[in-house]
Amino acid sequence: xxxxxxxxxxxxxxLVAAGHGVLRAVGIRPAYADLPWALGVAYLAGAAVVGVxxxxxxVLGLALTWWQIVLLCGAxxxxxxxxxxxxxxxxxxxxxxxxxxxxLGTVLALSILAVDLAVxxxxxxxxxxxxxxxxxxxxxxxxxxxxxxxxxxVFNADYPLLxxxxxxxxxRFCGIPNELVPLQLGLVFLAFPAALVALLRDRAxxxxxxxxxxxxxxxxxxxxxxxxxxxxxxxxxxxxxxGVTGWRWVEEGEGAMLGLAASFGAAAVATKVEGGVFVVxxxxxxxxxxxxxGRPLRxxxxxxxxxxxxxxxWVVWARVHGLGNAxxxxxGAGAVDLAAAVDRVPRAAxxxxxxxxxxxxxxxxxxxxxxxxxxxxxxxxxxxxALFTCFVGLASLVALVGVYWTTPLxxxxxxxxxxxxxxxxxxxxxxxxxxLLLASGRR
Numbered sequence: 001x002x003x004x005x006x007x008x009x010x011x012x013x014x015l016v017a018a019g020h021g022v023l024r025a026v027g028i029r030p031a032y033a034d035l036p037w038a039l040g041v042a043y044l045a046g047a048a049v050v051g052v053x054x055x056x057x058x059v060l061g062l063a064l065t066w067w068q069i070v071l072l073c074g075a076x077x078x079x080x081x082x083x084x085x086x087x088x089x090x091x092x093x094x095x096x097x098x099x100x101x102x103x104l105g106t107v108l109a110l111s112i113l114a115v116d117l118a119v120x121x122x123x124x125x126x127x128x129x130x131x132x133x134x135x136x137x138x139x140x141x142x143x144x145x146x147x148x149x150x151x152x153x154v155f156n157a158d159y160p161l162l163x164x165x166x167x168x169x170x171x172r173f174c175g176i177p178n179e180l181v182p183l184q185l186g187l188v189f190l191a192f193p194a195a196l197v198a199l200l201r202d203r204a205x206x207x208x209x210x211x212x213x214x215x216x217x218x219x220x221x222x223x224x225x226x227x228x229x230x231x232x233x234x235x236x237x238x239x240x241x242x243g244v245t246g247w248r249w250v251e252e253g254e255g256a257m258l259g260l261a262a263s264f265g266a267a268a269v270a271t272k273v274e275g276g277v278f279v280v281x282x283x284x285x286x287x288x289x290x291x292x293x294g295r296p297l298r299x300x301x302x303x304x305x306x307x308x309x310x311x312x313x314w315v316v317w318a319r320v321h322g323l324g325n326a327x328x329x330x331x332g333a334g335a336v337d338l339a340a341a342v343d344r345v346p347r348a349a350x351x352x353x354x355x356x357x358x359x360x361x362x363x364x365x366x367x368x369x370x371x372x373x374x375x376x377x378x379x380x381x382x383x384x385x386a387l388f389t390c391f392v393g394l395a396s397l398v399a400l401v402g403v404y405w406t407t408p409l410x411x412x413x414x415x416x417x418x419x420x421x422x423x424x425x426x427x428x429x430x431x432x433x434x435x436l437l438l439a440s441g442r443r
Contacts, residue, residue, distance in 0.1 A: 004174040005118070008184060011066075011173040012043070014073035019046030021073075024080030026259030029087035036201070037090055040194030045260065047188055048238060048267035049076050050169075051162035052310050055270055058161060059313040063142040066172040088256065090198065102210030103197075109217040110190050116227060117183040127229040129155035132181065135167035139176050146321035158323040160314055162270040163231045182229040189226040192237045193217050196432055199244055204435035212434050215368055221361035221420060222428075231272050236425040238268040239278050240432035243392060246282060247385060247436065250289045255299065261286075262303040266310040268425075273325070277399050278392075278425055279307060285392045289384060326409060335408040344411055348404035352397055355419050356427060369393075369430035376437030389433040396426040 019042035023030065030037030050072055054064055062068060122132050133154045137145055149157040163185065170184035193213035200209055216222060225233045242264035249258040265282065268275040283304045290297055356366050373393075376386030400422050407414050 004178060004180055007173040008170060008180050011069070011169050012184075012187060014070055015046035015050055015169070016043050017046065018049055018073040018076035019043055021075075021077035021080030022046065022049050022260075022263055024083050024087060026263075027083070027087055027256040029089050030198075031089060034090065034198075036194040036198035040191050040196075041198050041260075043191045044188065044195050044237065044241065045263055046073065046076070047166060047191075048263045051165045052263075052266045052270050054165040054168075055161035056310070056313045058138065058144050058165070059317045061143060064138065064165065064168055064172070069169060069172060090202070099207045099210065102207065102214050106193050106210065106214045106217045109214070110193065113186070113217075113223055113226065114183065114190055117186040118180065120182060120227065121179045122181060122229050124228045124230060126155075130159060131163045131167060131185075131229065131231060134161065134164035135171060135181070136176065138164065138168055139171040144317075146323070149323055150321065156325040158318040158325050158328075159231070159273060160270045160275070160311070162267060163234060166234075167229075182227065185229050185234065186226045188234045188237050189222065192240075195241060196244065196435075199241070199248070200435045203248075204439045208435050208438050212368065212431060215363065215365045216428070216431060219362050219365045221424065222365075225421060225424060230421065232421040232424045235268055235271040235275050235278075236428040238264045238271060239275065239282070239425045240429045242268055242279065243282055243389075243429045244432050244436070246286045247289070247388060247433065249299075250286055250293060250295065250388075251385075253295060258299055258303055262306050265303070266307045269307055269311045270314070274399070274403070274422065274425075276311065278396050281395045281399070282392050283307075285388050285395075288391075289388050292384065327403075327407065336406055338406065341405060341411075344405045345401060347411075348401045348415060351404075351415050351419050352400060352423055355423050361420060362427070365431050366427060369427060369434055372434035372437040373430065382437045382439065385433065385436050389430055389437065393426045393430045396429075397423070400426075 016039060020030075020038075022045040023037075023042055028037075030042070032038050050069065053072060053076075054069070057068070057072070058064055122128055134149070137148050137154075141148070148154065166185055166188070167181050170178055170181045174180055193216055196216075197209050197213055222233060222236075242261050245257045245264060246261035248254060249261060265279045269279050283300065286300055287297055290300060355361065373386050373389055376382035376389070379386075404411065404415055
């Protein structure tokens, strides 16, 4: 166990190094003692680039062995070192007085979750049949095997590869089988609160930032999903960070933030199928907001194209090898009489609303996000961000209602087994935007 933990620590240090390469490449050089940036943002940027590029390397026929992962991280770090020009160092900020209780509570909650992740195996059906099945097959067979992926043993075979790639990091460095896979995947969630604080601390009061971070850290549904080793929380994390960094580009025109938005957006698309829909809605929202502020769209269009190109290798490979998912295997929307099934729309909307309003799932997180949006709409200085948040969040929920309306699966079963998970990304996005909506005009 100790040897495996040390090996996993080295592997994730490589991901952090890759993330520092990404940060330097977009023009940011955080101080190494600035832990929210140096570990939070850098780790998630590294996980994003390794997940996206690792997926492409698997499609190209590589086995993604431990030394190939190290080389990939080294290449990302070297790309950052090769950047010429001035690098911005983020301003550091701290807490004082009683507000120090908030970061301490956040660290405590996440530490308890980390211990839990380190000692429990993968225990959910989806984690085994969708994500771990791919990661273990890649590790055991030396790469992607289309015959295995198209077999009955792999569920939703055409789902993207970022989660299996991150799980593969644990398998390559610690061996097969390994009980540290949930911890490896859970690190994405564990790093999120620090990353959010780092990205917004120059725009929001520390008490607001750390209140949101604590609310995220203790939300029961987020903790349970992180422990379940499924892809919904990683999708939510990358989608939320893409939204926050994208909006900061809209507000301030800072190219570094748009570069980070591209990395996190590509990671969201590479995590789950619905990630592509969410990111399209995000780009539309950013485009409308940018036009309202008179900001040129060239950089945003280039970002959208880069995200689309990053998704192509796996999409083409999956199509060529005839991989499908439960939705397509059931005949897709064409197998449903949409007029006869229109009663599903209010039922799905009610089920989604019920999940979002369930305090046993989110505690105060949903109320915090909704309250921040309402207050933002009332304040002229925050109205643009609030409209953007409401559009992206509500449009994402409408897209989910559309999925349930057109599902060829048993409607009651489909919504009962997935509604609590699929609302995670829109909700975490709205919660991540809350500090900006409640900001007092800080610059």
